[in-house]
Amino acid sequence: xxxxxxxxxxxYPAAMKGVVLQQTDTRLVDVSHDLPRGAVRESAxxxxxxxxxxxxxxxxxxxxxxxxxxxxxxxxxAGEHTLVGPDNGLLVPAARRLADEVDWFHADAGDPAxxxxxxxxxxxxxxxxxxxxxxxxxxxxxxxxxxxxxxxPVDCQLPEATIDDDSGGTRGWVLAVDDFGxxxxxxxxxxxxxxxxxxxxxxxxxxxxxxxxxxxGSPLAVVGSHGYVxxxxxxxxxxxxxxxxxxxxxxxxxx
Amino acid sequence: xxxxxxxxxxxYPAAMKGVVLQQTDTRLVDVSHDLPRGAVRESAxxxxxxxxxxxxxxxxxxxxxxxxxxxxxxxxxAGEHTLVGPDNGLLVPAARRLADEVDWFHADAGDPAxxxxxxxxxxxxxxxxxxxxxxxxxxxxxxxxxxxxxxxPVDCQLPEATIDDDSGGTRGWVLAVDDFGxxxxxxxxxxxxxxxxxxxxxxxxxxxxxxxxxxxGSPLAVVGSHGYVxxxxxxxxxxxxxxxxxxxxxxxxxx
Amino acid sequence: xxxxxxxxxxxYPAAMKGVVLQQTDTRLVDVSHDLPRGAVRESAxxxxxxxxxxxxxxxxxxxxxxxxxxxxxxxxxAGEHTLVGPDNGLLVPAARRLADEVDWFHADAGDPAxxxxxxxxxxxxxxxxxxxxxxxxxxxxxxxxxxxxxxxPVDCQLPEATIDDDSGGTRGWVLAVDDFGxxxxxxxxxxxxxxxxxxxxxxxxxxxxxxxxxxxGSPLAVVGSHGYVxxxxxxxxxxxxxxxxxxxxxxxxxx
Numbered sequence: 001x002x003x004x005x006x007x008x009x010x011x012y013p014a015a016m017k018g019v020v021l022q023q024t025d026t027r028l029v030d031v032s033h034d035l036p037r038g039a040v041r042e043s044a045x046x047x048x049x050x051x052x053x054x055x056x057x058x059x060x061x062x063x064x065x066x067x068x069x070x071x072x073x074x075x076x077x078a079g080e081h082t083l084v085g086p087d088n089g090l091l092v093p094a095a096r097r098l099a100d101e102v103d104w105f106h107a108d109a110g111d112p113a114x115x116x117x118x119x120x121x122x123x124x125x126x127x128x129x130x131x132x133x134x135x136x137x138x139x140x141x142x143x144x145x146x147x148x149x150x151x152x153p154v155d156c157q158l159p160e161a162t163i164d165d166d167s168g169g170t171r172g173w174v175l176a177v178d179d180f181g182x183x184x185x186x187x188x189x190x191x192x193x194x195x196x197x198x199x200x201x202x203x204x205x206x207x208x209x210x211x212x213x214x215x216x217g218s219p220l221a222v223v224g225s226h227g228y229v230x231x232x233x234x235x236x237x238x239x240x241x242x243x244x245x246x247x248x249x250x251x252x253x254x255x
Numbered sequence: 256x257x258x259x260x261x262x263x264x265x266x267y268p269a270a271m272k273g274v275v276l277q278q279t280d281t282r283l284v285d286v287s288h289d290l291p292r293g294a295v296r297e298s299a300x301x302x303x304x305x306x307x308x309x310x311x312x313x314x315x316x317x318x319x320x321x322x323x324x325x326x327x328x329x330x331x332x333a334g335e336h337t338l339v340g341p342d343n344g345l346l347v348p349a350a351r352r353l354a355d356e357v358d359w360f361h362a363d364a365g366d367p368a369x370x371x372x373x374x375x376x377x378x379x380x381x382x383x384x385x386x387x388x389x390x391x392x393x394x395x396x397x398x399x400x401x402x403x404x405x406x407x408p409v410d411c412q413l414p415e416a417t418i419d420d421d422s423g424g425t426r427g428w429v430l431a432v433d434d435f436g437x438x439x440x441x442x443x444x445x446x447x448x449x450x451x452x453x454x455x456x457x458x459x460x461x462x463x464x465x466x467x468x469x470x471x472g473s474p475l476a477v478v479g480s481h482g483y484v485x486x487x488x489x490x491x492x493x494x495x496x497x498x499x500x501x502x503x504x505x506x507x508x509x510x
Numbered sequence: 511x512x513x514x515x516x517x518x519x520x521x522y523p524a525a526m527k528g529v530v531l532q533q534t535d536t537r538l539v540d541v542s543h544d545l546p547r548g549a550v551r552e553s554a555x556x557x558x559x560x561x562x563x564x565x566x567x568x569x570x571x572x573x574x575x576x577x578x579x580x581x582x583x584x585x586x587x588a589g590e591h592t593l594v595g596p597d598n599g600l601l602v603p604a605a606r607r608l609a610d611e612v613d614w615f616h617a618d619a620g621d622p623a624x625x626x627x628x629x630x631x632x633x634x635x636x637x638x639x640x641x642x643x644x645x646x647x648x649x650x651x652x653x654x655x656x657x658x659x660x661x662x663p664v665d666c667q668l669p670e671a672t673i674d675d676d677s678g679g680t681r682g683w684v685l686a687v688d689d690f691g692x693x694x695x696x697x698x699x700x701x702x703x704x705x706x707x708x709x710x711x712x713x714x715x716x717x718x719x720x721x722x723x724x725x726x727g728s729p730l731a732v733v734g735s736h737g738y739v740x741x742x743x744x745x746x747x748x749x750x751x752x753x754x755x756x757x758x759x760x761x762x763x764x765x
Contacts, residue, residue, distance in 0.1 A: 001276070005266070009689030011515070011542035011556050018563030021511070021539070028539070029276070029283070032266035037690070038745055046266050053273030053375065065745060068720030115719045117735030120563065179264030180292070209370045210323030225372030235293055235320060256531070260521070284531070284538070287521035301521050308528030308630065434519030435547070464625045465578030480627030490548055490575060 001057040002131050005031035005047065006119060007038060008062070015117070016060070016124040023128035026135070031059075036176070038065045040090050042246050044156045045175045045184075048093035049226050056080030058131035062123050063090050068115035073107040073122060074153050075130055077141050082134055084127040086118070089156025105147040160228075161187045169253030174246050175228065181237030182230050183244045187252050189223030197221075197255045200231050200242060204255050211235070221252070256312040257386050260286035260302065261374060262293060263317070270372070271315070271379040278383035281390070286314075291431070293320045295345050297501050299411045300430050300439075303348035304481050311335030313386035317378050318345050323370035328362040328377060329408050330385055332396050337389055339382040341373070344411025360402040415483075416442045424508030429501050430483065436492030437485050438499045442507050444478030452476075452510045455486050455497060459510050466490070476507070511567040512641050515541035515557065516629060517548060518572070525627070526570070526634040533638035536645070541569075546686070548575045550600050552756050554666045555685045555694075558603035559736050566590030568641035572633050573600050578625035583617040583632060584663050585640055587651050592644055594637040596628070599666025615657040670738075671697045679763030684756050685738065691747030692740050693754045697762050699733030707731075707765045710741050710752060714765050721745070731762070 002020060006013055013033040020028065031050060035043040043063040051059055056079075064071075064086040072087035079099035083091040087106065095102045112121035126146070133140035141147055161172025172187040192198065195207045198221050206213075208220040211234040219241050224230035229252060232238040244250060257275060261268055268288040275283065286305060290298040298318040306314055311334075319326075319341040327342035334354035338346040342361065350357045367376035381401070388395035396402055416427025427442040447453065450462045453476050461468075463475040466489040474496050479485035484507060487493040499505060512530060516523055523543040530538065541560060545553040553573040561569055566589075574581075574596040582597035589609035593601040597616065605612045622631035636656070643650035651657055671682025682697040702708065705717045708731050716723075718730040721744040729751050734740035739762060742748040754760060 003269075005269075010544040011560055012688070014513075014515075014539075014541040014560045015563045017539055017541075018560065018565075022563070022565050029269075029272055030285070030540070031269040031272075034265040050266055050269045050273065053270045053277070055273075055277050066720075066722050069722040114733075114735035116721070116732060116740075120735065178267070210321075211371065212321050212324040222371060223369075225369035225375065227369075230371075258524075260524075284524075284527055285540070286524040286527075289520040305521055305524045305528065308525045308532070310528075310532050433522070465576075466626070467576050467579040477626060478624075480624035480630065482624075485626075 001027045001029060001055070002127055003029045003031045003051075003054060003057055003059045004033070005035055005059070005061040006033045006063065007035040007043065008033050008119065012117065012119065015120040016062075019120055019124040020128045023125060024132050026131060035063050036246070038063065039246065040065070040088050041156055041158070042176050044090050044093045045158055047090070048097045048158065051081065051094045052097055058082045058084065058127055058134065059094070060123055060127040061085040061090055062119040064088065064118060067118050072154075073109045073126065075105040075107050075126070075141065075147055076153070077103040077105075080138070082130055082141070084123055084130060086123075087154050089154050092153055092156045093158050103141065104150050104153050105141060106150050108146045159186065161185070163191055167253065169251060171249065171251050174244050174248045174250055176246055177239045177244070181239045182224065182232045183238045183242055184224055184226055185229050185231065185250050185252070187229040187250070189227050189229055191229055191252065192221060192223055195254065199253050199255055201251050203242070205231070256282045256284060256310070257382055258284045258286045258306075258309060258312055258314045259288070260290055260314070260316040261288045261318065262290040262298065263288050263374065267372065267374065270375040271317075274375055274379040275383045278380060279387050281386060290318050291501070293318065294501065295320070295343050296411055296413070297431050299345050299348045300413055302345070303352045303413065306336065306349045307352055313337045313339065313382055313389065314349070315378055315382040316340040316345055317374040319343065319373060322373050326409075328364045328381065330360040330362050330381070330396065330402055331408070332358040332360075335393070337385055337396070339378055339385060341378075342409050344409050347408055347411045348413050358396065359405050359408050360396060361405050363401045414441065416440070418446055422508065424506060426504065426506050429499050429503045429505055431501055432494045432499070435487075436494045437479065437487045438493045438497055439479055439481055440484045440486065440505050440507070442484040442505070444482045444484055446484055446507065447476060447478055450509065454508050454510055456506050458497070460486070511537045511539060511565070512637055513539045513541045513561075513564060513567055513569045514543070515545055515569070515571040516543045516573065517545040517553065518543050518629065522627065522629065525630040526572075529630055529634040530638045533635060534642050536641060545573050546756070548573065549756065550575070550598050551666055551668070552686050554600050554603045555668055557600070558607045558668065561591065561604045562607055568592045568594065568637055568644065569604070570633055570637040571595040571600055572629040574598065574628060577628050582664075583619045583636065585615040585617050585636070585651065585657055586663070587613040587615075590648070592640055592651070594633055594640060596633075597664050599664050602663055602666045603668050613651065614660050614663050615651060616660050618656045669696065671695070673701055677763065679761060681759065681761050684754050684758045684760055686756055687749045687754070691749045692734065692742045693748045693752055694734055694736055695739045695741065695760050695762070697739040697760070699737050699739055701739055701762065702731060702733055705764065709763050709765055711761050713752070715741070
């Protein structure tokens with residue numbers, strides 16, 4: 001199984017699928033081709049959350065603002081999962097979530113036909129190659145002729161916010177905004193334990209377990225599906241109500 | 256085969272796919288993850304129109320504004336099709352279109368990891384479970400340990416408009432607006448039989464069989480692919496021209 | 511393998527998938543359902559670029575502003591690839607790119623259930639039929655009961671711009687704008703050979719090999735992944751910066 005993800009929209013992902021299918025007849029699964037465009041850290045967050053739901057697979061991902069420059073071509077072996085993509089941090093949080101020990105490799109990029117579409121010219125054929133190699137021999141990557149082991153990739157950290165023992169508040173940031181406009185912070189969900197309301201950047205909002213617990217159009221703080229505090233609006237757009245975007249600081253404290 | 260539909264956009268559907276593929280290796284088919292957001296009745300219409308084109312399958316759908324509240328978890332057996340989703344009406348018109356007799360069940364939701372993403376935590380694993388059960392024994396649902404037969408689900412009616420014998424007009428409503436901006440009413444298509452033009456909420460528009468029969472940018476009333484009168488614009492946006500949205504009243508009468 | 515492409519957005523493509531899967535259990539691959547809406551020439555360009563990446567397959571595509579009118583139903587055999595869609599030019603550049611010799615057929619449209627959704631009622635069942643026929647016998651199309659050989663389809667030309675030997679400049683046009691806002695011209699990429707900068711419709715922009723060679727938000731002329739000159743903005747929208755849309759004239763010359 002090869003999963004595909006990118007920030008390409010349409011129709012470039014199809015070229016990656018075609019190239020992969022020239023080499024292998026394994027199952028393809030589209031993860032998303034609407035990852036936040038050019039946003040490596042946000043996209044890395046989404047991959048960290050989604051990939052662990054999958055059975056062992058080769059995961060191809062391309063969010064690659066440095067396409068054609070000197071950035072490396074990364075392959076990661078994380079337990080029974082293999083990840084392929086640019087060495088810009090995109091693969092790192094997912095790989096570390098999938099396995100305690102990750103083997104990192106740089107791949108020879110070959111002589112790509114273009115300098116602007118390495119999804120088609122470098123990453124898709126490489127994903128098919130490493131998929132078939134691992135399918136034939138799960139230890140194949142360690143000695144693969146196109147791969148060179150490296151100590152560490154370009155890093156991408158997604159730290160959780162910590163709770164201040166004195167003030168009882170927490171200063172975190174926005175990891176992502178989803179398609180519903182829900183604002184996913186990096187504040188651990190247990191910060192909301194036992195609270196009826198909190199202040200989010202000074203604004204008081206109720207704490208609830210479900211969207212349906214507040215009126216349509218009303219804001220809430222909720223433990224989202226990633227285990228973090230989310231700043232949402234029932235049936236509306238939390239990002240607009242709270243005025244928050246990915247990367248923004250968010251200060252959540254007791255009322 | 257398991258089909259997947261939701262109003263999730265991207266990338267949450269991938270988490271449902273991953274969860275399903277952990278349990279079963281059957282074929283997955285994306286129906287749509289851009290169902291009208293939070294709009295149960297409109298989404299129920301689209302499912303009623305699309306699912307009968309499929310061969311026997313398990314159909315997973317999640318448009319679930321009540322996620323995490325007390326709403327039930329529904330499984331419907333409609334002939335050789337099995338439908339899984341929230342008990343909020345979403346599955347009902349499709350199930351009734353697929354079979355004259357439908358068996359309805361509530362499923363035990365288990366202890367979901369989140370209160371906001373039952374697509375991943377409840378419906379996807381349940382869809383895989385009932386798919387594999389039915390694949391092994393088509394009568395498996397009746398005695399399944401996670402299912403309890405119920406008399407009737409939360410209903411969702413999509414009645415057709417009726418023609419007024421006196422005035423010759425019809426008062427209906429807008430079932431849906433498609434991605435082209437075509438306005439799908441619930442007025443049966445045969446209302447247009449033998450007519451050259453009609454009034455739609457007072458506005459005279461020609462009746463045509465094809466978009467190409469009127470000039471680009473011009474409005475028309477046409478029997479759409481669902482068998483209903485549609486209020487469309489050739490190469491344009493019928494919803495804007497007619498000022499109509501889903502749920503709006505629409506009065507169509509002779510000129 | 512059957513690939514599917516359309517300008518339908520959501521959820522109409524699912525009806526095509528369902529119809530195909532009623533007839534055949536071959537692999538389905540979504541190419542794109544967000545082809546430029548109603549734009550036959552642009553969509554034909556995208557298909558010409560994407561389909562050659564695929565292994566032999568049946569390729570179904572529907573961008574069909576003339577649906578329900580007298581336009582023909584086209585099947586093209588191009589080497590080991592079979593293309594199915596409306597006879598409006600959509601299939602022609604791709605078929606010619608896939609093979610030097612193309613066999614063209616008109617298909618009997620039958621008696622479609624609708625006059626507005628031939629994707630579901632004509633093209634999807636036809637694609638399944640010709641796919642299975644070719645899978646059983648690769649010469650099956652020549653004698654197929656539903657097909658009639660034709661000399662030539664409705665044409666669609668995508669000529670390359672030529673370089674003026676005197677002025678050294680080139681007058682071309684915009685083939686497409688991609689989802690990133692990159693402006694794909696029909697000027698051959700080698701026009702940029704050895705140049706540090708060019709004028710695009712009078713505006714001086716640097717020539718670069720990668721987006722990363724210019725500052726974020728800055729324009730560049732680059733040889734894109736299709737082999738043509740593209741007018742792009744690093745991390746931005748080339749179409750907005752250059753004020754260019756598909757079909758527009760573009761004059762590129764030395765500084």
